[in-house]
Amino acid sequence: MSRDLSTINSLAAVLVNPGKPLELRHIPVPKVGSRNVLIKTSVTGVCGTYVHYWKGDVRLPYPVILGHESIGCISELGDGIKTDSIGNQVAKGDRVFWVSSLPCGKCYYCMVEKDLTACMNRKSYGNLWCCDEFPYLVGGYSEYVYLSEGASFIKLPESLDDREAIAFGCGGPSITKAVEWAGGIGQGDKVVVQGSGPVGLYAILLAKISGASDIISIGGPSHRLQVAKKLGATLTIDIFEKRDPGERIKQVLEVTEGRGADFCVEATGFVGAFSEGIEMTRTNGTYLVVGLYSNVGNASIDPSKIVRKNMRIVGSKFWEPRHLYKMMHMINQVKNEFPIKDIVSHTFDLPHATEAIEAVEKVETVKAILKP
């Protein structure tokens, strides 16, 4: 290796105080140990949760480098690392998608439940890791990211370009995991997806590929619903036009033979969606709640509706490396049929990271990414 990375600095956009613009900092690159990997970031997504982070709705261990959905090239590879996390040979220069979660591997959930999303000691790149602590470069809003021992990453197939792989951000693996956890969407299902951001859009695509017969996308604004249609939505309901939840429920019942959805996905982050989704799900149906990860207030619901409808309400958070693998394979499988690349509507550079978050907040984007 010609230059000594450990003498250079990485430019990073850092959230120091909620509500204030991200600060640009130059952070020294630590020495890469035998079980570590240094990644040169190519693209990193602007996740909808960053709006909550930025507003301070969710408290983080400031200062924090955002960026939990990122693709980059291997810049330095520790001697002890010969393969990616599923056994593909890797070498310097390879493009990889790395996993933000770092589970402990030694708790009840990791070992007995075998569910890394429920790890009791989970660390997480891009949000729950202070960048004043080693290894500092712990988020994708940085030229370089330092993968600690045990961090997972998967080599991208050559056929998949960066824009395709990042198109849905963490929404891809999140929905992959959530739908798996909820028992799957089956051929012939009538599916409602609340929310038309990247998470909801991936739910629509997955429903389409899984053979759903009806896919109702409820969201907005219209430029997002146009994408929803391209990804398989058979009906869109624009919440900026149809503002009354009762009207939306009525329409869903009308197009589902009066029964409601077999499978309803909440991907909004708005608490009002919760009781609306319960109404839209049919007797014996499944309501999968994904978007309401941040506490945005209480919902008032009648539990007897859950009983009388034999309903299943399933919450789901996070994802495992396997879900990233599955998402990458699915995108690769269908990218010629669907305009995956076009999901990325806005591209920013690091100095404009704050503007990127603002664009997401104003719902101007479909998916925004940064190129550090």
Place this chain on the structure above:
Amino acid sequence: MSRDLSTINSLAAVLVNPGKPLELRHIPVPKVGSRNVLIKTSVTGVCGTYVHYWKGDVRLPYPVILGHESIGCISELGDGIKTDSIGNQVAKGDRVFWVSSLPCGKCYYCMVEKDLTACMNRKSYGNLWCCDEFPYLVGGYSEYVYLSEGASFIKLPESLDDREAIAFGCGGPSITKAVEWAGGIGQGDKVVVQGSGPVGLYAILLAKISGASDIISIGGPSHRLQVAKKLGATLTIDIFEKRDPGERIKQVLEVTEGRGADFCVEATGFVGAFSEGIEMTRTNGTYLVVGLYSNVGNASIDPSKIVRKNMRIVGSKFWEPRHLYKMMHMINQVKNEFPIKDIVSHTFDLPHATEAIEAVEKVETVKAILKP
């Protein structure tokens, strides 16, 4: 046949107006057609829902003969009926447990979902059937019950006596169905059961037989919790003593290694139990809601808890003949190990049917039954 039943009357206790004592009426016995069965009632349970019926919380098509959990002897058997609903040969005099639900067999839920509890055109003995309509004898609070074509009934094994079979009333098949629907209780599970009436008690017994390692019964009063212990509860929490939900949640967490229950069953009918149950259920756990069938008001909950715990909340109502079959077999299997008969704490006759409901309302009973 020696006497002509169609000329006699059946004494029945009838709910004519909510809040007023049940009326005793003499109702003529209709002629038994070739696909009908006339049952002479031996015992019929006093279900906790009757308190709601009696108070008018749930509206019924008055006048109604209560009684949806009943055992009797076959008094008349139509020519076209040779067997019970699972193929056992039957004859006059045989003891049978009959099923209150009469699904249509020809709707989306009956045929495509194959779930009779979700039938869109379901009729139901003992509550949703006016006794002014043919065949009049449509509830167990009557000397005779007239089973319409398609009604299900199962012959009792000789080894099972009436008190054993009726001990948990509809709680037995209801919980059997609900736990099956929710994916089952497994060996080693830590189970919380909210409510110590017949439904909760059967959940405790089923958890015990299924190999649960910890069974926490939350309810009262103490005479019910003593029964809970005899049926397998490893810990009881008396809500009349420990009145603060926060204290109860804390205790549950303490005895479940800090995680909460693998499987939590709501069998209370009180809306306050709902948010408490969500707190008591562990990450990745299942919360089965059964008791909140009647609308008793809204609960205010934070949906992000469902997401952050990867929780499954499963509602369940009603049961199918198969669940009655399974309950009967389970009671038969374990009746020598557990004091099943003693569950029945109070026995009334038809003229005291109102007092029976009052005794249930005051929680004086474990299980009350009527002998018409």
Place this chain on the structure above:
Amino acid sequence: MSRDLSTINSLAAVLVNPGKPLELRHIPVPKVGSRNVLIKTSVTGVCGTYVHYWKGDVRLPYPVILGHESIGCISELGDGIKTDSIGNQVAKGDRVFWVSSLPCGKCYYCMVEKDLTACMNRKSYGNLWCCDEFPYLVGGYSEYVYLSEGASFIKLPESLDDREAIAFGCGGPSITKAVEWAGGIGQGDKVVVQGSGPVGLYAILLAKISGASDIISIGGPSHRLQVAKKLGATLTIDIFEKRDPGERIKQVLEVTEGRGADFCVEATGFVGAFSEGIEMTRTNGTYLVVGLYSNVGNASIDPSKIVRKNMRIVGSKFWEPRHLYKMMHMINQVKNEFPIKDIVSHTFDLPHATEAIEAVEKVETVKAILKP
């Protein structure tokens, strides 16, 4: 109704002795009771099992009118029948697909398992019902078919024409049931389908609609494999060209990253396929065996392969009305994307029923049908 059907005869093709041509008979139409339906047959399929029936491999209660997959119009409707088996209003003239199986509804499997395919007292139109017994018209190779009480039938949507609905014969609902029973084909699965007759072809289509990433069709002759490709096969292996099973196994492993299929479907009826399918299925994979319904000899297998591969081998027979419903909806859902109608390659009339079976035996057909 202008003419008295009970005075007319129905032309039927009758299997009287295996190995001999079907006999044409004129059979009187019985009077239609209040719970019966008389169907005027429009089209009826020539199922591959008829070759076994015709050869005598499977013994039937001769004489038998073949035909267990049939569509017709309602000619007479008993007073007691207002709807089809899932609640659609029906009237004379409506097109329906009727169900050949007539389960008892009162045995362990019907009531406790709720699986009509396992009914212990099942009757079946078109094979297990002698046409010397009432109601005589008990198979689709007849101008009229008489549906007994309890027989199921589903009204065809207007948008689905006869050729589309009959295209896969009983292969459609059989595979629908079998795949459901085996746990489903999931998005991204690598699927092998052994056999390219109507059963195998429907498996290919279902895999495609369910999002399988790789679908390997093993069969022949080439005209069938061309159809397989149109229905979604990503690779075809012609058994008339690649005659060595070892070569075929090798090829399957090569295209499945060395692991074998996630899900392998046997739809051949040839015993040699069984051990080949075990080799083609990956560790932790599922091998669904459907075609080997007739006893065509023993297979010699090494059970330690099943253990060492953590394999699931799942057998499946028959189907329920719900699977017909699902098949009809799936065809309707995708018929504009796939050339469903063209599956029907040969059409015969009743006098040429024997020739139809011979054409199937010689594998000249994709799907042959009769128009009585």
Place this chain on the structure above:
Amino acid sequence: MSRDLSTINSLAAVLVNPGKPLELRHIPVPKVGSRNVLIKTSVTGVCGTYVHYWKGDVRLPYPVILGHESIGCISELGDGIKTDSIGNQVAKGDRVFWVSSLPCGKCYYCMVEKDLTACMNRKSYGNLWCCDEFPYLVGGYSEYVYLSEGASFIKLPESLDDREAIAFGCGGPSITKAVEWAGGIGQGDKVVVQGSGPVGLYAILLAKISGASDIISIGGPSHRLQVAKKLGATLTIDIFEKRDPGERIKQVLEVTEGRGADFCVEATGFVGAFSEGIEMTRTNGTYLVVGLYSNVGNASIDPSKIVRKNMRIVGSKFWEPRHLYKMMHMINQVKNEFPIKDIVSHTFDLPHATEAIEAVEKVETVKAILKP
């Protein structure tokens, strides 16, 4: 620690050549690295597979120290190890049960399937690891065992003594995993267990705890069947008395209402059991094959029986740390109700390791253990 373990030797019983007595060797103890653990063996089981190893039916990388089911005390603990594999704090002297399998953690099966038993690069203490290779002490038939980085071990609860924890050897976690993989044994199930060695006995105990209503143990000799009864078998069939498989099948059908077992477990290792088990399993039932891990010849079966019975045949091998955890908890849960300790019928020392294997081969034992 006062003495320098790296200067001492560990006595070990080594399989150098199949068919010849194990050799006693003194093997130097390697230096314990920061991520390693040195265990002083307390007890190690004599697994039935050792008979196959010893006979040479299964080839191993000789010389091999046997012993894949072992309990010992922590003798040396690397600096980097603070907890056992599920997060319990550990210290020198703690008793632990260690896991023989060492999966790679980075292959398709480890990462995408999350099934360590299917790992493509699995190493295994006690059989697949030559003791000429570092770290030499790679089997339980040795005073000391050296756990490599990544090897799993679980601290024993104080309430569980060594004899209880080792009683079923690897049969405990193997059956725990296998039954989980096959979908579980449910309350009320009728279960057949073929084989009455430690694997079969644990299947009986698990079925009992899970609420099976009938548990039929088929095996021998009689001293093992007596244990089977104590662990929950409701009927035993002695294969040394009832030698005709047809007679045994007949008896199973008689006691299962003519249907056969809901769940049948093969735990024999004899190929003849396979077709017998298929006959004993009912329509829609599950046949779990565990014992036939070694290739002991082919079975000739009729695949149409699998189809006509809608059967599921499930193979299963190995287990994960989680299954050991569950087994330990189950033993702890029920040890006061069942004579767990008495399962250990024979205890040997290292110099008599060969005699121990011979005793197992002659079926003199229930469970034999070694105390090195």
